[in-house]
Amino acid sequence: MERQRTRQVMLALTVAGGLLLTGCGGGDDGGGSSADGAKGGSYGSGFPAPDQPQGEQNSEESRDDYVTPSPDYLSTFALDVDTASYGYARRTLAEGRRPDPSTIRPEEFVNSFRQDYDRPDGNGFTVTVDGARTARDDWSLVRVGLATRSAQHDADDRPPAALTFVIDISGSMSEPGRLDLAQRSLDTMTERLRDDDSVALVTFSDQAETVLPMTRVGDHRDRIHRAIDGLEPTYSTNLGAGVETGYETAVDGLREGATNRVVLISDALANDGETDPDAILDRIDTARREHGITLFGVGVGSDYGDALMERLADKGDGHTVYVSGDDAEKVFCEQLPQNIDLTARDAKAQVAFDPETVASFRLIGYDNRRVADDDFRDDRVDGGEVGPGHTVTALYAVRTRPGADGHLATATVRWQDPKTRAPHEKSAALETFDGSLRDANLRFQVDAVAAYFADALRDGDRNDRLPGRPSMGELADWADRLGDRTEDSAVRQLADTIRRARHLAD
Numbered sequence: 199m200e201r202q203r204t205r206q207v208m209l210a211l212t213v214a215g216g217l218l219l220t221g222c223g224g225g226d227d228g229g230g231s232s233a234d235g236a237k238g239g240s241y242g243s244g245f246p247a248p249d250q251p252q253g254e255q256n257s258e259e260s261r262d263d264y265v266t267p268s269p270d271y272l273s274t275f276a277l278d279v280d281t282a283s284y285g286y287a288r289r290t291l292a293e294g295r296r297p298d299p300s301t302i303r304p305e306e307f308v309n310s311f312r313q314d315y316d317r318p319d320g321n322g323f324t325v326t327v328d329g330a331r332t333a334r335d336d337w338s339l340v341r342v343g344l345a346t347r348s349a350q351h352d353a354d355d356r357p358p359a360a361l362t363f364v365i366d367i368s369g370s371m372s373e374p375g376r377l378d379l380a381q382r383s384l385d386t387m388t389e390r391l392r393d394d395d396s397v398a399l400v401t402f403s404d405q406a407e408t409v410l411p412m413t414r415v416g417d418h419r420d421r422i423h424r425a426i427d428g429l430e431p432t433y434s435t436n437l438g439a440g441v442e443t444g445y446e447t448a449v450d451g452l453r454e455g456a457t458n459r460v461v462l463i464s465d466a467l468a469n470d471g472e473t474d475p476d477a478i479l480d481r482i483d484t485a486r487r488e489h490g491i492t493l494f495g496v497g498v499g500s501d502y503g504d505a506l507m508e509r510l511a512d513k514g515d516g517h518t519v520y521v522s523g524d525d526a527e528k529v530f531c532e533q534l535p536q537n538i539d540l541t542a543r544d545a546k547a548q549v550a551f552d553p554e555t556v557a558s559f560r561l562i563g564y565d566n567r568r569v570a571d572d573d574f575r576d577d578r579v580d581g582g583e584v585g586p587g588h589t590v591t592a593l594y595a596v597r598t599r600p601g602a603d604g605h606l607a608t609a610t611v612r613w614q615d616p617k618t619r620a621p622h623e624k625s626a627a628l629e630t631f632d633g634s635l636r637d638a639n640l641r642f643q644v645d646a647v648a649a650y651f652a653d654a655l656r657d658g659d660r661n662d663r664l665p666g667r668p669s670m671g672e673l674a675d676w677a678d679r680l681g682d683r684t685e686d687s688a689v690r691q692l693a694d695t696i697r698r699a700r701h702l703a704d
Contacts, residue, residue, distance in 0.1 A: 271553050272571040275564045277344065277545040277582035277590045277611070280511060282497055284310040284648075285520035286504055287655065288691070291698040293500065297655060301504045304652035305563030305592065308645045311688060313589040315345035321541040321616065322346070323584075325626035327609045329596070330638040330646075332666025336557075339635060339649075340594040340628065341642055342549060342609045346541045349587030356539065359391075360412060360453040362398040364444035365429060366464035369403075372431035376498050380463050384426045391415045396456070398447045399425050402440025403432040404470055412451020437464060438472030438481075441493075441510065445482035448491050457539065458489065462510070463496045466503030475509035492516040492540075492583055512566060515543075515583045542613035544581035547592065548574045549609045555602035555630055562593045562649050562664065577614060577621055584613075593649050595665055598630065606630050635666070640684050644692075647677050651696055670700035 283306035290297040315326045326343035363384065371377040391397065392415065399410035399422075410425040444460045452458055472478055485491050493514025495507045498521050511518035546569055551559055561568075573579040584590065598606070610625040635646055651673055653664045668676065677693035680686075 270571055271551040271556065272548055272574075273551070273559065273561050273594070274546060274548045274569040274571045274574050275561065275592065276567045276569055276580065277542075277547060277584055278305060278512075278564065278567045279309060279582070279584060279588050279590055280508065280518050281306050281310045282495075282504065282508060282518045282520040283307065284652075286497070286502055288695050289500070289520070291695055291702070294698075294702070296699065296702050299656045302652050302656040303508070303563055303565070304649050304656070305567075307648040307652040308563070308591050308593060309589070311644050311648060311692075312641065312686065313343060313345065313591060314639070314641050315343045315589055317345045318347050320347060322613060322622055323542065323545075323611050323624055325609055325611055325624050327607065327626045327628040328639065328642060329606070329628060329631050330633050330635040330642060331631070332595075332635055333668075334665035336597050336600065337665035338596050338598060338631070339642075339646055340559075340596045340607060341645060342547065342592045342594070344545075344547065344590040344611050346584055346588050347586050356457075358394045358396070358453065358456045360396045360398075360448070360451060360456045360458045362400060362412070362444050362448040362451070362458075362460045364400045364402065364440050364460055364462045364464075366435060366437070366440065366462075366466075367401045367403050367429055367431050368435035368467075369431055369433060370435065370465055370467050370499070370501070373499065376465060377429060377431055380498070381426050381429055385423055388415070388419055388422050388426070391419075396451060396453060397422055398451050400440060400444045400447050401429060402436055402443065404434045404436050406436065406439040406443035408443060408447045411447065412453075434470040435464075435468050436471035437466065437468040437506070438478045440464075441478050442481050445485040445491065449485045449489060452489055452491075458491045459494055459516075460491060460514075461494045461496065462507075463498065464503075464507070465499035465501060466495075466497060466507040466510075467499075467501060468503060468506055473506065475506060475513050478510065479513040486515060490543075494518070496521060508566070515580070517583075539586055540583055540616040541586050541588075542584045543616050543619070544577060544579075545584050545611060545613035546574055546579075546581040547590075547609060547611045549592075549594065549607055551596070551607045552605045555598055555604060555606050557597045557599050559594050559596045562595060563652070564592065574610075574612060575621075577619075581613070591645055593645060597665075603630050640680060643676070644680050644684070644686075644689055647673055647680065647696075648692065651692070651699070655699060670696060670703065674700060 283301060283303040286301060287297045316324045318324050323344045323346060329338050329340040331338050365380060367377060395415045396412050397415060398412040400406060400408050413422060441462065448458055448460050493511060493516035495511045495518035497507050497518060507518050569579060606628045608625055608627045610623055612621060612623045614621050650664055650667045653667060654670060674693050674696040677689060677696055681690035681693055
């Protein structure tokens with residue numbers, strides 16, 4: 199079984215490298231039925247964006263409290279397409295262990311599943327807003343869905359890639375299924391690169407070393423293979439030195455007109471040198487901001503430094519995934535950018551709730567991605583980088599006022615064009631609704647089950663759990679029915695994962 203798992207994880211990393219360059223088929227999301235009575239927002243610019251925020255953000259808003267909104271009734275966050283939290287939780291539960299609540303990020307559970315949002319023709323986003331009533335009086339779930347254009351499947355049309363691989367060769371990477379699978383995966387990926395692509399290779403243990411400077415693939419494939427095959431695990435983990443040297447190498451090999459990216463492959467168990475992600479990324483801020491070099495993190499290993507990798511990806515304008523061998527296609531076809539293009543930079547979302555109809559609300563997750571309301575239109579403030587083929591979903595628990603009728607909320611996404619940095623916005627509005635969550639759009643129901651499951655794993659005994667949250671057994675049965683109706687293997691796997699968690703709790 200362990201040998202099989204190692205082979206599966208190796209395949210996952212191989213697919214990851216390929217998708218960084220070529221995208222994968224089936225990038226368009228499948229459909230789900232519409233809700234009877236759950237009203238979705240329109241697309242385009244037919245609704246006004248929220249007014250410039252008035253008043254201050256409610257700084258007391260946290261995941262542990264249902265809050266009464268501040269006078270501006272705004273909620274603002276940077277877009278995030280990470281999914282490592284769900285992948286790591288699945289692996290942990292499969293090994294018979296309950297995940298540490300600190301590693302549970304509900305938005306990453308929700309964003310691990312396909313959506314059926316309409317997509318724009320060009321860069322930017324479509325905006326969908328819908329909602330449904332929970333089993334708890336006066337409480338609803340409101341869903342804000344953002345989608346980029348479909349992924350481009352013709353690899354010949356993509357720009358060339360300049361990829362700097364930063365590989366952990368510390369002692370902990372000697373465990374089977376870590377460094378060895380990374381080497382075999384990179385060897386396979388090297389054969390798939392185009393002649394006009396470039397690769398650099400940086401390793402780190404107690405120190406960092408540029409093993410291979412930026413090298414055009416062309417006639418140098420054998421040289422790249424030799425550099426990869428020569429890697430051996432050594433000492434401690436100075437991840438900070440690895441990232442810093444990786445960015446220096448990427449800047450030295452910067453290619454205009456190419457996609458320049460640092461790809462970090464590590465178990466993120468840093469135990470030497472600088473380990474604070476803010477300090478690490480501050481050192482390479484010029485490379486990150488002026489040269490547009492993004493960081494993509496690939497987490498490996500049964501023991502995994504989730505918090506460090508997640509913060510590095512957030513600060514590095516990038517994304518992170520966790521490699522779990524049994525869901526390689528799911529992780530790398532739906533989580534990674536479908537190709538190496540970007541469709542939006544510094545993307546942020548702001549939801550303006552109507553005080554006439556909304557008594558209180560809470561954003562579910564995004565704890566590390568909150569943005570001050572006043573900074574929504576400040577394009578100097580960091581947002582999220584999003585590529586083609588992606589969707590971003592945010593869920594809110596919303597308590598409506600008794601007898602509320604009419605406008606409920608308006609959601610606006612703001613982003614910068616990846617080439618010109620020109621800002622753009624798009625909005626959609628939501629009216630009050632009567633439809634039940636159990637009768638809502640199927641993909642909305644999957645999102646709700648994922649959020650409820652994350653809520654139960656994070657702190658199942660707290661008194662302020664999400665409104666209307668079913669028991670673990672009910673969640674598993676719900677996910678089973680949704681798996682059958684959507685014919686989606688990922689949803690069936692969710693049901694199995696919930697059952698494992700339930701058995702561990704018994």
